[in-house]
Amino acid sequence: MTDFAKTRSLFQLPQGLVYLDGNSLGALPKAAVARVNSMMRDEWGKMLICGWNSAGWINQPALVGDRIGKLIGAPGGTVVVGDKLSIKVYQALASALEINAGRKVILSDTGNFPSDLYITEGLIKSLDKGHRLKLCEPETVADSLTEDVAVLLLTEVDYKTGRLHDMVSLTRKAHEKGILTIWDLAHSAGALPVDVSAADADFAVGCTYKYLNSGPGGPAFMYLAPRLANQARPALAGWLGHEQPFAFDPEYRPAEGVQRMRIGTPPIIQLAALEASLDIWDMVEMKDVRRKSVELSDLFIRLVEAGCPELKLASPRDSGQRGSQVSFQFEYGYAAMQALIERGLTGDFRAPDIMRFGFTPLYIDAGDVTKAASIIEEVMVNRLWDNAKYFAQSTVT
Amino acid sequence: MTDFAKTRSLFQLPQGLVYLDGNSLGALPKAAVARVNSMMRDEWGKMLICGWNSAGWINQPALVGDRIGKLIGAPGGTVVVGDKLSIKVYQALASALEINAGRKVILSDTGNFPSDLYITEGLIKSLDKGHRLKLCEPETVADSLTEDVAVLLLTEVDYKTGRLHDMVSLTRKAHEKGILTIWDLAHSAGALPVDVSAADADFAVGCTYKYLNSGPGGPAFMYLAPRLANQARPALAGWLGHEQPFAFDPEYRPAEGVQRMRIGTPPIIQLAALEASLDIWDMVEMKDVRRKSVELSDLFIRLVEAGCPELKLASPRDSGQRGSQVSFQFEYGYAAMQALIERGLTGDFRAPDIMRFGFTPLYIDAGDVTKAASIIEEVMVNRLWDNAKYFAQSTVT
Secondary structure (H helix, E strand, O other), X not given: OXXXXXXXXXXXOOOOOEEOOOOOOOOEEHHHHHHHHHHHHHHHHXXXXXXXXXXXXXXXXXXXXXXXXXXXXXXXXXXEEOOOHHHHHHHHHHHHHHHOOOOOEEEEEOOOOXXXXXXXXXXXXXXXXXXXXXEEOHXXXXXXXXXXXXXXXXXXXXXXXXXXXXXXXXXXXXXXXXXEEEEEOOOOOOOOOOOHHHHOOOEEEEEOOOOOOOOOOOOEEEEEOHHHOOOOOOOOOOHHHEOOHHHOOOOOOEOOHHHHHOOOOOOHHHHHHHHHHHHHHOOOOHHHHHHHHHHHHHHHHHHHHHHOOOOEEOOOOOHHHEOOEEEEEOOOHHHHHHHHHHOOEEOEEEOOOEEEEEOOOOOOOHHHHHHHHHHHHHHHHOOOOOOHHHOOOOOOO | OOOHHHHXXXXXXXXXXXXXXXXXXXXXXXXXXXXXXXXXXXXXXXXXXXXHHHOOHHHHHHHHHHHHHHHXXXXXXXXXXXXXXXXXXXXXXXXXHHHOOOOOEEEEEOOOOHHHHHHHHHHHHHHOOOOEEEEEOHHHOHHHOOOOEEEEEEEOEOOOOOEEOOHHHHHHHHHHOOOEEEEEOOOOOOOOOOOHHHHOOOEEXXXXXXXXXXXXXXXXXXXXXXXHOOOOOOOOOOHHHEOOHHHOOOOOOEOOHHHHHOOOOOOHHHHHHHHHHHHHHOOOOHHHHHHHHHHHHHHHHHHHHHHOOOOEEOOOOOHHHEOOEEEEEOXXXXXXXXXXXHOOEEOEXXXXXXXXXXXXXXXXXXXHHHHHHHHHHHHHHOOOOOOHHHOOOOOOO
């Protein structure tokens, strides 16, 4: 049984703030500061170049990958950490399109991150081989899996609405039609139980700065199914994805399995912060995290709907079809979110009208949810959002 | 006049160690520890998601890019920081090949990093349009600039020998033949004066963990000439390279200029360390760095050649044709380097027989060089390298 009071105590949370945005940037694990400090002073400062061997830096992408693998049902040696999510999407898609070279359609849905679609369009232009991106509605993905589709590229949990795809069923249906699958787990890893092995996913990618609390700009991860491991050619043929990086061989030969998806030197300082967070993840059971996430978000929906009839639920009401976030639609959502932030409740806004709240049981509890709902009610009932200062456009939300 | 005693005092250097490997991993700026600590505690910990605006994280790739730009002769707004060097090489090459779409040859030389060649071969395979990589000897680059060449991809300073290309003259000759140039400055930025504007380079890329002391896995940088800024299509069409990332527009529209080469969220913790190093760079004049680098390396060559006739100089003797490193060839170089490291002199080894020593005037002085030469002489004269324990193969050197 996970001790969530204990895990909460391991995060630095500003006094008086209710932080419902851990789905955008996770909170700071207190131990991360000392961990990074020690990595810098005792490893970089004292070992210098020898740290690659002596401190094991060179193996960090694989070792940390294995730790993340435990959270997503990936066996040891099938996940690597590094780069950014968009780069990992690019690598997965480029490899999958080569494996399924006879087909030209990439299927995704309108609930996917625009960033995944940008990367896809960019790759299609570079390849210039007649590929096309086909977007369907989230509800029609299963019916859109036709035999011209090479790759199904989906984000499991919709970043706007929190709607959760059925990874197991969609992957099975895709495979029945000879389609490879790429699952973006940005809003899944650390948010709910994921089992890429049970789902038989082909590729999975994700980031670590949301529910995995690695800090701003923390690295991404990539899973590659063992059965594809030696078929997938890395489009970004990176030095550290070479079979023998330190042979300085002029010819590229890919390393075994997912290791070939490594590119350059791993971000060791960011990885030290990530490791401090993964130490906390070692103390929890994902089923407990999911149960508490559902409790918190159900409570939040009930309280907000009771107090604020103007807010329209934009997430599935059924918790079984929802990730670990709840969104409400409101025409003046941007201004309302600014009013909430000023009153000590941080969520975020997604254009055109989505107010988004994330639930991270490692450091959020029912008291936070009750307080959040009362702040929202205060802002809505009194129309506190209706103030010119909240209507200025921000660059980042 | 640069005060190198002062700059040296700003680095943490292990007592008793002579570190001639700053060309592989720069030393730790003492202030980086506090800087990173404060970024984590006061920005991530207190501002959480609002740090992207309030602490200015979102603009760091451009602001830090401008600081690096000053070291390589790039005007404001033409350099961005992020990702790894190999990714930046890939982006530059993919864009350049599209601009010069009628030509199929990528010219590089045998002195380039294998990693740059891996990326090139990987991109050629992905594009599958009949491009080919042609390698010449470093001495014959100028004569190999024929009109079938689309892109000249060179590393200015050879990572093995330190041989320095003439960027101005080769870029001019390339342009005369309609060839675009990509300069890899991994061993140039912070090592010697570079002026991408004066050279009229098209693209330049580099890393920050060598002479720029950003720490293991620090980010890369990319320069894009203003005259090409709006022609270069980003193959990796990343979210933060979008004209309006936070519009979450389903259509990709590239940002102005080099900003379009941004991909995902910048590594803010690693960038904090880099900024501490750039504060030191603000105190120095590159011409002073170069003068001292030449003094140190000339002294090193003189002392080592006088004491160790078995070591054959593998670098240009003329300092005008050399970067900030000196290499010697020795059949048992690997074992000899292990013997040196055990005796407090860190350099590194590059297969098959290169012993490499880097000179970083910010924290290395003539006393270090004299001491280094005497350790080398001790090891060579007494054949201390001839010991079974030094012959085991390492994974990283």
